[in-house]
Amino acid sequence: MMDFLPVNKDDMNKRGWEQCDFVFVTGDAYVDHSSFGAAVISRLLERYGYKVGIIAQPDWKDLNSFRILGEPRLGFLVNSGNIDSMVNHYTTFRKRRSTDAYSPGGKPNLRPDRAVTVYSNRLREAYKHVPVIIGGIEASLRRFSHYDYWSDGVKRSVLLDSGADLLVYGMGEKSIIEIAEALNAGIPIEEITFINGTVYKTKDKERPFEPIFLPAYDKVISSKKKYGESFKVQYENTDSKTAKTLAEQYDTIYVVQNPPMDTLNMQELDDVYDLDYMMDYHSMYKNSGGIPALNEIKFSVTSVRGCFGGCNFCSLNFHQGRVVQARSHESIIKEVEKMIKDKDFKGYIHDVGGPTANFRIKACTKQEKHGVCKDRECMTPEKCKNLKIDHKDYLELLGKIRNVEGIKKVFIRSGIRYDYAIYDSSDAFITELVRHHVSGQLRTAPEHVSESVLSLMGKPSIKIYNQFVKKFYDKSKKINKEQYIVPYFISSHPGSRMKDAIELAEYIRDMGHIPEQVQDFYPTPGTMSTCMYYTGFNPLTGEAVYVPKDKEERKMQRALLQYNKKENYDLVLKALNKENRYDLIGFGEKCLIKPPRK
Known part of the structure; x- marks a missing residue:
């Protein structure tokens, strides 16, 4: 039982x-x-x-x-x-x-x-x-x-x-x-x-087999250059097929990281998701209001893990890795059929995805034998010529789920890579997305519009995003569906100067609606962007990077993304004055705010 x-x-x-x-x-x-x-x-x-x-x-x-x-x-x-x-x-x-x-x-x-x-x-x-x-x-x-x-x-x-x-x-x-x-x-x-896939500690320097010795802890804490060097070596050793053993010295102790565990093949991943989960929170929480985090995911399906998107502010590279691992259709359908029997199920699958919903295959055939490239990304600054672009398997999966008896609608709410969709020579994915899988609003993550900031984020040009937006609205109009794209933006990312934040505010103005939610850059462990935030340079190139650390500046950059809010007026005015953008203060249709009252 x-x-x-x-x-x-x-x-x-x-x-x-x-x-x-x-x-x-x-x-x-x-x-x-x-x-x-x-x-x-x-x-x-x-x-x-x-x-x-x-x-x-x-x-x-x-x-x-x-x-x-x-x-x-x-x-x-x-x-x-x-x-x-x-x-x-x-x-x-x-x-x-x-x-x-x-x-x-x-x-x-x-x-x-x-x-x-x-x-x-x-x-x-x-x-x-x-x-x-x-x-x-x-x-x-x-x-x-x-x-x-x-x-x-x-x-x-x-x-x-x-x-x-x-x-x-x-x-x-x-x-x-x-x-x-x-x-x-x-x-x-x-x-x-x-x-x-494990890290251990030892006093025996000879115990790890042929390790790469990272800069010692005392060097890392006293030199940002050494910190960046250490991060670069770690960044280049995250793939199970190519990674070396790494060691970091702390006085007489060595912290040793063995290479990552092998990625799971389809059968192994299926086995993980086919285990006997109750798919609910423990009954001891019922009188306390349950667990809010379960509400959105209870009727969502994890289709894949791993991501080759290469966003620098994301920690997936250090945790799940860049190799996409997919579950079989059969395993996913089995989970959906189990959901249907739940007394709270209303016929709606909230999501079928993962870190990136429309990645269902490995980035290229090379990864099968040789792992991921150490010196280049799959998607940025431009897509690799070896990148495999194919939505057929994902579309087939979505179609099968839609046809399961008891399913009314299947939504996609985890992130999709709009650049991957645009690079596909077929419009089938965008067409199916618009027709079947949007709940009125599609959340997307362009993150910024400044080309220099996007480059440091590891994101594609805003021009690619604009192409996707146009296709989305054209196809929605063609089938008489009133659907909207809700973009997600990050303020104060390394490289973002005030002029870049203003450029983003102008883009938001031209969109015709203000985002309800915005995120100030959050420096969390294990990301390239956090390394840039701390050191002030790109660890892969050594190039200096401007970092907005001043609290007041960060507040101004964030306020610009919601420039119409009354509580943001003073910060927006200060930012515009600072950059001599008086053309954006006034009553014209291109102005962000009205002049201050005298």
Whole structure:
């Protein structure tokens, strides 16, 4: 009989368990859904015969919260949840958020700042000799020294600060099974240094096999040039077929990263999504209002993982990687048929996608044997001549889902690459998108309009976006559908000067509507853009990059994106005066704001 995994001793007793093999401590509420990393890893271990219990959002101030399931036989697994705890807690202006979508009823403050570090240290207090293995997005992107926006400094590897024994980076399915099998075979955790997709610590410089030694931590914290050099080497070693072992020295300790785990083939990915998930939050949260984060994804389908889009502000390159991995149609249809039986299902699939919805195939045939290119991107600054552009498989999949009995509509709400769609010699994808898969509004992410800023973002020319917009509206008009594109923009990205922000504001003016949501650039660990933000140069080219760090300037750049809001008037006026753009202050149709009252 399917059920949630144990969350207390009573649950263990019902299963006849005296002891768990693993206990998973997570910063999210317990949601047993394939979109939640803790659920995926736990159910996968269960498939392999291991007994796994869940401690969700323990009270980190109470050591007994970590003892609720007792001592596990093999080890503790720790993550911060589906989102970095610092991003979860703070806005780009470092203000505390008032809600947490991954907590019961959206209640905030149920996990600590730097949850992976706090949880691991508390577990070490509660069970001194039990292995602690950290993973998930928070650990994965902090595996080496990294710029920390919230303290405005460079922090050590989270493996050291957390006191954990081993770190799993990336998605982790193959790595965690190998770790479990090694521990089950009696291999001490300190000897498990041979598994791909893991990071370990050692005092023996000779232990890693033919490593590339990164600049030591003391060099990185004292030199932005060394920081950039280190990032470049890491950036070039993220592919499972080409990556080398990397090592970073901290006095007498070396933090060693083994090459990434192999990507999953279609059957392996299907197996991950075919596990016995409850596809819901635990019943203990029903009286608390449930878990808001589940609402949008409960009736969405993950079709792919990995992305070759190359956006510099995105951490996917360091976490999921650039190689697209796709599920089979059969696996996806099976999941859709399971959704239809849910009492809350109304006939609408909210999304069929992933990091990029319309990537269903690898970027090129070369990746099959040789991995991704170290010295070039697939899509920018121009598309690679070897790029395979084909939407046929995705369109076939969408058609099959639409034809499942009980399905009224299938939407696409995860990001689509409009440049990939434009590069397709066939308009079939855009035609089908407009006809079947838009819920009145299509969200897109041009991010900016300035060509120099777009180049530093790793995004295509705004001209490509404009081509897509025109096709979208032309095709919508042809079938008499009133549909709109809702663009997403980022302010204050490295390279964005005030004149670039004004250029973006003028573009928004000419669009005829103001975006409801805008995002100030958020420097999070593991991205090229964050490296540029911290160092002031492009780590791949060494070229200097202007970085808007002044708080007032960042507020002005953001205000320009919503120049019509009353509360933004003074900031917009100040920005326009600063750039001598008096032509945009007045009563003409091209003006952004009216003159100030005297």
